[in-house]
Amino acid sequence: MNPSFKLILIILISFEISFTRSLITNCLLIIICLLYLIINKIPTKTLGIILLVPIVPAVALSITIAFFTPAHDYHFALVLFTRMFAYVLLGTSFTLINSPLELARSLEQNLNLPSKFAYGSLAAFGVLPKMRLTILTLQKAALMRGIRLSFWSPKLYFKALLIALNWSDELAQAMISHGYVEDTARTYAHKISIKHTDWLYLLVPLFIIQPLLLMLP
Amino acid sequence: MSNIDIKNLSFSYQPNVPTLENMTAQFEVGKFSLLVGSSGSGKSTLLKILTGLLPTFGGEITRGRITIPNQLTVGLVFQNPNHQFTLDTPRHELEFVLENLRTNPSEIPNKIISALSFCEVQHLIDRQFNTLSGGEKQKVALAIVIAMDRDIILLDEPFASIDPKSRTELINKLVCLRDDKHKTIIIADHDLLGYQSIVNNIYTIKNHDIQTLLHDEGRKLLTEFEQQSPTINCTKPASNSSISFMFNQLNISIQNHKLLNQVSLPIPKNKVTLITGENGIGKSTLFLSMTKLMKYHGQITLANVDIQSIKAKKYARQVALIFQDSENQFLTVTMREELELSKQHRKTNYFNDEVIKECLTKLNLLALLDQVVYTLSEGQKKKLQLLLMMIVEPEIMLLDEPLKGLDINSIHQIIQIINGYRGQHQQTIIIISHQISGLNNFVDHQLHFERQHLTYLETHHES
Numbered sequence: 001m002n003p004s005f006k007l008i009l010i011i012l013i014s015f016e017i018s019f020t021r022s023l024i025t026n027c028l029l030i031i032i033c034l035l036y037l038i039i040n041k042i043p044t045k046t047l048g049i050i051l052l053v054p055i056v057p058a059v060a061l062s063i064t065i066a067f068f069t070p071a072h073d074y075h076f077a078l079v080l081f082t083r084m085f086a087y088v089l090l091g092t093s094f095t096l097i098n099s100p101l102e103l104a105r106s107l108e109q110n111l112n113l114p115s116k117f118a119y120g121s122l123a124a125f126g127v128l129p130k131m132r133l134t135i136l137t138l139q140k141a142a143l144m145r146g147i148r149l150s151f152w153s154p155k156l157y158f159k160a161l162l163i164a165l166n167w168s169d170e171l172a173q174a175m176i177s178h179g180y181v182e183d184t185a186r187t188y189a190h191k192i193s194i195k196h197t198d199w200l201y202l203l204v205p206l207f208i209i210q211p212l213l214l215m216l217p
Numbered sequence: 218m219s220n221i222d223i224k225n226l227s228f229s230y231q232p233n234v235p236t237l238e239n240m241t242a243q244f245e246v247g248k249f250s251l252l253v254g255s256s257g258s259g260k261s262t263l264l265k266i267l268t269g270l271l272p273t274f275g276g277e278i279t280r281g282r283i284t285i286p287n288q289l290t291v292g293l294v295f296q297n298p299n300h301q302f303t304l305d306t307p308r309h310e311l312e313f314v315l316e317n318l319r320t321n322p323s324e325i326p327n328k329i330i331s332a333l334s335f336c337e338v339q340h341l342i343d344r345q346f347n348t349l350s351g352g353e354k355q356k357v358a359l360a361i362v363i364a365m366d367r368d369i370i371l372l373d374e375p376f377a378s379i380d381p382k383s384r385t386e387l388i389n390k391l392v393c394l395r396d397d398k399h400k401t402i403i404i405a406d407h408d409l410l411g412y413q414s415i416v417n418n419i420y421t422i423k424n425h426d427i428q429t430l431l432h433d434e435g436r437k438l439l440t441e442f443e444q445q446s447p448t449i450n451c452t453k454p455a456s457n458s459s460i461s462f463m464f465n466q467l468n469i470s471i472q473n474h475k476l477l478n479q480v481s482l483p484i485p486k487n488k489v490t491l492i493t494g495e496n497g498i499g500k501s502t503l504f505l506s507m508t509k510l511m512k513y514h515g516q517i518t519l520a521n522v523d524i525q526s527i528k529a530k531k532y533a534r535q536v537a538l539i540f541q542d543s544e545n546q547f548l549t550v551t552m553r554e555e556l557e558l559s560k561q562h563r564k565t566n567y568f569n570d571e572v573i574k575e576c577l578t579k580l581n582l583l584a585l586l587d588q589v590v591y592t593l594s595e596g597q598k599k600k601l602q603l604l605l606m607m608i609v610e611p612e613i614m615l616l617d618e619p620l621k622g623l624d625i626n627s628i629h630q631i632i633q634i635i636n637g638y639r640g641q642h643q644q645t646i647i648i649i650s651h652q653i654s655g656l657n658n659f660v661d662h663q664l665h666f667e668r669q670h671l672t673y674l675e676t677h678h679e680s
Contacts, residue, residue, distance in 0.1 A: 101309055119303065119313075126305060130347070137545050140510055143533035145548070145609050146562030159548060166544075166591050170300045173270050177293050178303065178310070179317035179365060189312035189325045 002198040003098045003106040009202050010090050016213060017083055023075065024216040025209065026082035033089035040097050050092050051085070058084035075217070100125040106192045116182055123171055127164065135160055220245050221267070221369070221401070223427070225281035228259075228266060230592065232277075236262050238425035239280070244403055244418070246286065246369075249395050251412055252405040253438070254422030255624040256596020257581065260405040261296055263422065264371045267403070268293040285369070289401070292367030294375045296405075296595050296622065298354035299542055307333065307357045308342045314361055332364035333357070335390065337383075348472055351378035351541055351618065352496030352651070359387065363394070369401040370394065374595070376406065377621040378541065380495045380651050385411055407596075407624045408652050409442040442625070442654070449653055451663040453673045454485040461486040461613060461645045462507065464671075466515035469499060469506050476502055478669040479515075487639075489646045489659055494666030500649045501541060503666075504615045508538045519613075534562075537611035541618045541649075543598035544591065552593070552601060553586045559608040567638060568608045576604055579630045596622035603631055607638060616648045620655065628655035635659075 017026060037047060058081045066077035100122055108118040138159055142149045149156040221244040228237040236259045244250050254260050265271040268291050272278055285291065295301040304310045311329045320328065333339040338356045341349060349357070355375050362370055370391070376384045392415050394400040406412075419435035421428050430438065462484040469477040476499030484490055492500055505511035509524060509532065517524050524532060540546050549555050556573065568576075577583040580600045585593065593601065599622050606614065620628055632655070638644065650656065663674045 101304065123303065133347075134545075136510070137540075138548070140508065140533065140538075141540070141546050142548055143530060144537045144611070145559055145605070146534060147548070147558070148530060155548075162550070162591075163544070169274060171303060173274055174295075174301045175303050176273075177268060177270060177295070177301065178314045178361065180303075180313075181317070185319065186316045187319050187322055187325075189316055189322055191322070 001201045002110060002192065002194050003103040004110045005194070005198045005202045006094060006098065007103065009205060010094050012206060013209060014087055014090055016209065017086055020213040021076060021079045022213050022216045023079050023082060025212045026079060026086045028212065029086045030082060030089055033086070033093045036093050037089070037096070042092075042096060046096070050088060054084040054088045102192070105188070105190060109188055109192050110194055114183070115180075115186060119175070119180075127167065130167075131160065131164070134163055219286035221286065222284040223281070224284070226266075226278065226283060227280035228262060228271070228276055228278050230262075230276040235279070235425055236276070237266075237422075237427075240425070240427045241281075242420060242427045242429055244401065244420075246289070246401050247395065247399045248417035249392065249402045249415055250404070250418045250420060251409075251416045251435075252403060252420050252422065253407075253409065254405075255581070256407075256600065256622055256627050257594040258422045259425065260422055261373050261594060263427070264293060264373050264403070264405060267291055267369075267371055289368035290365075291369045291371060292362035292365050294355070294358045294362055294370075294372045296373040296375075296377070297542065298351055298358060298378070301358050301361075302346050302354075305345055306343050307338070307346075307360070310346075310357075311361060311364055314365060318365060328364050332360040335363055336360040336387070350497040350501060352380060352383065355379055356383070356387070356496070367400075369403070372402070372404040374405055374407065374622060376408065376651075378496070378618050378651060380493075383496060384651070388412070388415065407622070408654055409439050410654065413439045413443070445625075445654070449491070449657045449660050449663065449676065451491070451660055451674065451676055453675050454483065454488070454662050458488070459486040460484065461519060462647075463518045463521070464515070465518070467506075467517060468514040469502055469511070471499070471502055475669055477666075477671070479671055482664075482671055484645070484647065484664075485662065486645050487643045488661040489648065490662045490664055491653070491656065491660040492647065492649045492664045492666055492671070493651070493653075498666050499669075500666055501617055504538055504617055504647075504649065507615060508533075508536060510538075534609075535611060536613045536615065537606050537609065538615045539603060539606050539617060539619060541621070543595070543602040546602045546605065547590045547598075550589055551587050552582065552590055555590060555601065555605055556586075556608070559605045562609050564610040565642065567610070567641060573604075573608065576634050579634065580604065580627060594622070596624065596627065599623055600627060600631065604634070607634065610638075610642065610644075612643070613645045613647070616646065616650075618649055618651070620650055620652045625655055632656075632659050 013029070017029070061084070062077035062081040065080055066072060066074050104118040104122040107113040108115050135156060138156060139149050223240055223242045226237055226240040227235055229235045252260050262271060266283060302310050304313055308329060311332065312325060315325045315328060330339060333342055336356045336359050338353065338360060341353055341357060346354060355378060359375060376387065379387065388411055391402050395402055419430045419438065421430060460483040464479050464482040467477060467479045494500055502511060506513040507517060519527070519536070547555060549558055574583070582597060582600060585597065590598065590601065599619065603619060623631070635646070648660070663676065664671045665674050
C-alpha cells in the first residue's frame with residue numbers, strides 16, 4: 001500500500017476512535033492490527049515490548065474512570081483501555097512495516113510536500129537511534145573523566161541538546177554539499193505511484209469502520 | 218585556461234579575529250594542488266569558502282573575492298566523515314545526490330555502481346553508515362563526489378583514517394581523474410607521503426596567508442617529510458614482560474560479520490603498542506569491546522582480572538578510550554570549562570596549572586581558551602581531546618587514530634607531552650593509526666590485524 005495513504009488511513013482511524021466509544025470496534029482494530037503484524041513477521045520480542053508499553057497508562061486510566069468517577073462507567077473504562085492498545089498497534093503497524101525513506105519519498109512525490117519537509121522529517125527519524133548511542137557514549141566519556149552522569153542528569157541532556165543543535169547545522173551543510181537546493185525540481189530514483197488498489201485500501205476500511213463505530217457498543 | 222582566482226581575500230568567523238587575511242593565490246584548473254599548513258591554520262576554511270558553504274554557514278568575507286571560472290562546479294569531501302551524509306546507506310545517499318542533480322532516473326543505478334566501484338567500495342552499497350569504519354565512510358564520500366561529476370574536487374584531509382594501501386590507490390585514482398577527465402584536484406593533507414611524483418602545485422597556509430611554493434621549494438618540503446618518516450622499529454614483546462590486557466578465546470562480530478577470532482594474546486604493560494590493519498577490519502570495534510561499549514564472546518582480562526567483573530566506574534578510570542571522533546569526548550561548552558572538568562579528577566599533581574599552560578602553549582591552544590569546542594578546527598579538537606584525557610591520568614590509554622588532523626609538529630609536541638608524563642608515571646598505551654609518520658621511536662610493539670587475527674610484527678629498519 002502507498003505509504004502516504006497508509007499514514008492518512010491510520011491517522012483518520014485514530015482520530016475517529018478518539019471521539020467514539022465503541023468497545024467492539026476497538027477490539028476489532030486490535031485483532032486486525034495484530035494479525036497484520038504477525039503476517040508481516042514481527043519478532044515476538046518486539047511485539048511483547050509494544051504490548052507492554054501501554055499497560056500502565058491504560059490500567060491507570062481505566063481504573064480512574066471505573067472507580068473514581070461519580071458515574072462508575074465500566075464500559076467507558078474498557079473503551080479507554082482498548083483505545084490505548086489500538087493506538088499503539090495502529091502506530092506500530094505503520095512504523096514497523098514501512099521504511100521512513102519510503103514514506104519521505106511518497107510524501108514528496110504523492111502529496112507534493114516540499115522536499116525540505118520530507119527529508120527534514122527523515123533526518124529526525126534518523127536522529128533517534130543516533131541520540132540513544134550518543135547518550136551512552138556521553139555517559140562513558142564522562143565516566144572516563146571521573147564523572148557519573150545518571151539517566152536523569154540535566155547535564156547529560158543539556159549536552160545532548162547541544163550536540164543535536166550542532167547536528168542540524170552539519171546536516172544542512174551535508175545536504176547542500178550533496179547538491180540539494182531548496183525549492184528546485186528533483187528527479188526521482190524510484191517513482192512511487194498511486195495505484196487503484198491504494199484507493200481501495202484507503203476507502204474500503206474507512207467505509208466499513210463508520211457504521212461499526214456508530215452502531216456497535 | 219583561466220584559473221581559480223583568490224584575490225585579497227579576508228575571512229573571519231568572529232569580528233576582528235581574521236582566520237584568513239589578505240590572501241591572494243591562483244589554483245590552476247585541471248591540475249593537482251596540495252594545500253599544507255599546521256592544524257587550525259585555515260585550510261578547511263578556505264576549502265569551505267571555495268565550496269560556498271562559508272560564509273553561508275557562519276563567518277564573513279570582509280574583503281576580497283574568489284572567482285571560479287566558466288561556472289565550473291565544486292564538490293567537497295569533508296574532513297570529518299560523520300558530517301557528510303544525509304541518509305542511512307551509500308545507495309540511498311547516492312540516489313539522493315543524483316536526484317538533486319536531476320539525473321535521469323534510468324541512469325541512476327549505473328552511475329551509483331560505477332562511482333562506488335571506482336573507489337572499490339561497491340560491497341558497502343547497502344550497509345548502514347553507522348556500521349562503516351571511518352576509512353570506509355571517506356571512500357564512500359569520495360565516490361559521491363565522483364558520481365556528482367564535479368569539475369573541481371576539493372578534499373579536506375581525506376586520508377586521515379585510510380590505510381596506506383588504499384591511500385596510494387585513491388591518490389592514483391585522483392590522478393586518473395585529473396589526467397583523463399581534466400578534473401581539478403585540491404587536497405589538504407598533513408601526511409605528505411606519496412605526492413612527490415604527481416602533484417603540480419603546492420601551497421602553504423601560514424599566519425592567515427597563503428603562499429604558492431616554487432617548484433624546488435615544494436620538492437624540498439616533500440623530500441624532507443619523506444626522509445624523517447615513516448619506518449618504525451619494533452620488537453615482539455619479551456615473554457617475561459608484565460602483561461596488562463590478555464585476550465582469551467576472544468570473538469567479536471558486528472551484525473553477523475565476524476571481525477576477530479583470537480585464541481590468546483597478551484598486551485604488555487607500560488609499553489606503547491600500535492595496531493595497524495586495513496579499513497573496516499575491526500580495529501575501532503576491538504577498542505569498543507575493550508572498554509565494554511560493545512559485546513564480545515570470550516574473555517578479556519586486565520592484570521588477570523576479567524574486565525566484566527570490574528565495576529564500571531573503577532574500570533573507566535583505569536582504561537580511557539580516546540575516541541576517533543573528538544567531539545564524543547567533550548562534555549561542556551568552552552575549552553576552559555573542559556580543562557577545569559578534567560582538572561577536578563586528576564590522580565596526581567603532575568598536570569598542575571603550570572604544566573597545563575605549558576602544554577597549551579606547545580599545542581598552540583592557549584589563545585583559544587574561551588572558544589566553544591565545536592568551533593575549533595578538527596586538529597585543534599584532537600589536540601584538546603588528547604590533553605584532556607592525559608590530565609585525568611588513566612593507567613591505560615586506547616588511542617583511536619590520534620593523529621587525525623595533526624600536522625607533524627603537533628604530533629611531536631603531543632608525543633613529548635605523553636613521554637614527559639610516562640617518564641614519571643606508568644602508563645600503557647595502545648594506538649590505532651594508519652599514519653605512522655612521527656611515531657618512530659615512540660612505538661614499542663606493532664600488532665597487525667588481518668584475517669580476524671592479531672599478530673605481533675618484528676620490524677628492523679636500518680636508519
